[in-house]
Amino acid sequence: MRISPPRDLLFPGPGSTTTRAVLSFARRLLFDRFAALTEPSGLTTSTWVDYQATREVLVSFLPGRPHLLSDLLEVPTIGAAIRSLLSVRGDEHARDLCARSLNGHILFELAQRGELTGSHTLHALPALSLPAHAKQVRESKVARFSDKGAVFDNAAPERDPRFTNVDGIACDRELAEPLRGLLQRDREEGDGTFARDLTRVASELHRVRPGPLALGALVVSSPRGLEHALRGELAAHKVFALAQVEPLVLAGSASLVLEVARCFGRRASEAEREHALAAVSRISLTRVGEAVVKEARDQYR
Numbered sequence: 001m002r003i004s005p006p007r008d009l010l011f012p013g014p015g016s017t018t019t020r021a022v023l024s025f026a027r028r029l030l031f032d033r034f035a036a037l038t039e040p041s042g043l044t045t046s047t048w049v050d051y052q053a054t055r056e057v058l059v060s061f062l063p064g065r066p067h068l069l070s071d072l073l074e075v076p077t078i079g080a081a082i083r084s085l086l087s088v089r090g091d092e093h094a095r096d097l098c099a100r101s102l103n104g105h106i107l108f109e110l111a112q113r114g115e116l117t118g119s120h121t122l123h124a125l126p127a128l129s130l131p132a133h134a135k136q137v138r139e140s141k142v143a144r145f146s147d148k149g150a151v152f153d154n155a156a157p158e159r160d161p162r163f164t165n166v167d168g169i170a171c172d173r174e175l176a177e178p179l180r181g182l183l184q185r186d187r188e189e190g191d192g193t194f195a196r197d198l199t200r201v202a203s204e205l206h207r208v209r210p211g212p213l214a215l216g217a218l219v220v221s222s223p224r225g226l227e228h229a230l231r232g233e234l235a236a237h238k239v240f241a242l243a244q245v246e247p248l249v250l251a252g253s254a255s256l257v258l259e260v261a262r263c264f265g266r267r268a269s270e271a272e273r274e275h276a277l278a279a280v281s282r283i284s285l286t287r288v289g290e291a292v293v294k295e296a297r298d299q300y301r
Contacts, residue, residue: 003246005291010235010261011299014191019238026241027073034082040099042092047099050122054103057110057120068115076170077105077129097126104128107145108137108157119146129160136160169199178226198234232266239292248292252283257292264296273300 003025008016043051061068072078081102088094104125110116112133121144129136136159140152150157164173166180186195239248239261248254256279262268263276280293 003242003288005288006242007291007295009238009242009292010265010295012193012197014193016193019197022238022242022245026244027070029245030073030079030082031069033086037086040085040095042095043099044096046123047096047103050103051099053120054106054122057107057116060117061115072106072109075105075109075130078102078109081105100124101126101128104143105130107143108135108150111145111147111150114147116145116147119144121145125152133165167195167199175226179230182227182230194231194234197238198230228266232262232268235261235265242288242292246288247286248289250284250286254289256280256283257285257289260293260296264299 003022006018006022009018009022012019038055039048040051058069058072073082081098085095085098085102088098100122103122105128107116107120107122108128109130112130112135121142123142125140125143127137127139135157137150137152137157138154140154142153144151162173163170164176165171166176167183169179171179183195183198186192236258239258242248243254243257248257256276260276260280263273268276277293277297285293
């Protein structure tokens with residue numbers, strides 16, 4: 001199946017299903033690509049053994065609880081590790097690190113949820129972070145995971161002071177209260193579309209920048225500034241998800257399309273919007289990429 005050029009991805013109206021469709025397609029594609037990656041190359045022997053053991057844990061959920069696998073793809077650190085493992089070529093050290101990170105984050109998340117049966121041991125894990133649980137742990141040589149939690153050889157998992165959770169959205173702690181107020185105001189005074197889509201995208205893995213909700217790089221000076229910044233990131237996230245399913249460009253950088261979405265989504269100045277449009281006009285777009293740019297441009301006509 002293919003996605004038609006979207007007309008209401010950046011600025012959905014009430015009842016729009018475009019965002020949900022794009023995210024579902026992207027998640028399914030990521031799942032299928034990961035399912036096909038049965039024997040990734042470039043892994044050390046111990047990492048390969050741990051990778052196969054981790055996959056066996058995931059396969060055990062397929063007969064009765066396939067939705068749990070889909071939920072795991074919503075964990076930012078898991079999705080990022082899968083995409084990195086799929087995309088890194090040639091650098092065996094980097095691929096091995098991606099696989100070890102993926103193994104650790106999957107079992108760490110399942111242990112936090114109490115979903116594991118029996119005990120599972122992994123070796124040579126990098127530092128792990130689960131923003132939604134506000135948990136982090138340093139590098140470890142040996143880690144054991146079970147339905148009782150996770151035990152690491154160096155130290156117990158500790159609370160990550162940087163992050164907290166607001167309505168299921170992992171975010172920077174200092175932004176928790178303004179974000180909570182923004183979501184509540186949209187639900188009470190608006191139609192709830194912004195709050196709903198933000199929650200969907202924040203829990204998805206289609207991130208343009210690292211970090212919970214990609215807020216670490218944002219400078220927010222007021223509640224209104226936060227709203228505009230979030231709307232820009234929301235638009236960019238959705239276009240990033242779309243780019244996983246359908247090519248946006250025939251030649252050139254797809255990041256220019258994402259920047260158009262971000263600028264128009266956050267209601268940037270006219271000069272910034274024109275600059276983004278001028279940059280994207282110099283590359284060759286697909287019909288899907290053209291539709292994204294057209295929707296952004298039409299919003300200000």
